[in-house]
Amino acid sequence: MTTGVFQRIHSVLTALPISERKIAQYILEYPHEVLNQSAQQLGQSTNTSGAAVVRLCKSLGLKGLPDLKVRLAGDLAKNTPTPLGYRDIEPEDKIESIIDKTLQNHIQVIEDTASxxxxxxxxxxxxxxxxxxxxxxxxxxxxxxxxxxxxxxxxxxxxxxxxxxxxxxxxxxxxxxxxxxxxxxxxxxxxxxxxxxxxxxxxxxxxxxxxxxxxxxxxxxxxxxxxxxxxxxxxxxxxxxxxxxxxxxxxxxxxxxxxxxxxxxxxxxxxxxxxxxxxxxxxxxxxx
Known part of the structure; x- marks a missing residue:
């Protein structure tokens, strides 16, 4: 797969060590800048280190920063910087709304899993x-x-x-x-x-x-x-x-x-x- 960086980050963000979390949050906020940075530069931009960047890639199940950049570029090409979010049902929801929410949830979880x-x-x-x-x-x-x-x-x-x-x-x-x-x-x-x-x-x-x-x-x-x-x-x-x-x-x-x-x-x-x-x-x- 050539996408999935955003989804991977959101899936593990709260469980990441502080240094890796800072880098992950930076990637979510400034994805285009990351495409042009080395591991050392990304570490400097986040007040961490190049080693922390390498560890983050491992935590995301990626082979390294080049792999992350390829997938990140794919995410940006799809224009999906963040997941749309799963929608819950509410009291007194109309059946039309429940159908729409259920459909959207199923579509999103399949797309997320595919990535x-x-x-x-x-x-x-x-x-x-x-x-x-x-x-x-x-x-x-x-x-x-x-x-x-x-x-x-x-x-x-x-x-x-x-x-x-x-x-x-x-x-x-x-x-x-x-x-x-x-x-x-x-x-x-x-x-x-x-x-x-x-x-x-x-x-x-x-x-x-x-x-x-x-x-x-x-x-x-x-x-x-x-x-x-x-x-x-x-x-x-x-x-x-x-x-x-x-x-x-x-x-x-x-x-x-x-x-x-x-x-x-x-x-x-x-x-x-x-x-x-x-x-x-x-x-x-x-x-x-």
């Missing part, structure tokens, strides 16, 4: 998914719904997949799993104890692991081979409904699903057709 997805890590995840004999997907709460959606998609591609919600069931599966199996842990916060515990257990048994969480460094990152990230800020007050986070996670699962199809197109399309025919058979059945 954050790391192509190299996506390719690594696809490699592991292709190599896996069985894919065990696990999440809690709303992330559990995403896990079930992932299982559904993997099954359609003739990949063995599970999505149990009981941690003991998953633990037993891992205990008897083959070394070629994979655990895909989904936790929007990246801190869900049940997900992290199972990922640690999976590594104990020698399985490959993939994690899916919001942008920024999370505990889950310590226990996975590949860490995929989605948009992590600007949830509206009704966070309990997990609407924006769920849409972001589902978008990432869809990207993986279509990428798997594209890599082995003809066989995958046949698998999808076979599953469609099987479901159609059940729908067409009539009983007297």
């Amino acid at each position: 954050l997805l790391d192509l190299a890590k996506l390719k690594q995840a696809l490699y592991l998914l292709n190599q896996a004999e069985t894919i065990h997907v696990f999440g809690v709460g709303a992330s559990g719904i995403v896990a079930q959606d992932a299982q559904h998609k993997f099954l359609r591609l003739n990949k063995h997949a599970t999505a149990f919600t009981d941690t003991h069931m998953i633990a037993m599966l891992l205990a008897n799993a083959n070394s070629s199996d994979l655990l895909f842990g989904i936790s929007y916060s990246g801190e869900t104890k049940e997900v992290i515990d199972l990922l640690i257990l999976a590594k104990k048994y020698g399985l490959n692991t993939i994690g899916l969480s919001k942008f920024g460094f999370r505990t889950i990152d310590n226990h996975v081979d590949v860490s995929l990230k989605v948009s992590g800020e600007y949830e509206a007050v009704f966070r309990s409904a997990a609407t924006a986070s769920r849409m972001a996670q589902l978008f990432c699962i869809d990207v993986l699903f279509f990428s798997l199809i594209s890599q082995d197109y003809e066989p995958m399309i046949k698998h999808i057709d076979h599953t469609r025919q099987a479901v159609k058979y059940l729908k067409d059945r009539t009983y007297k």
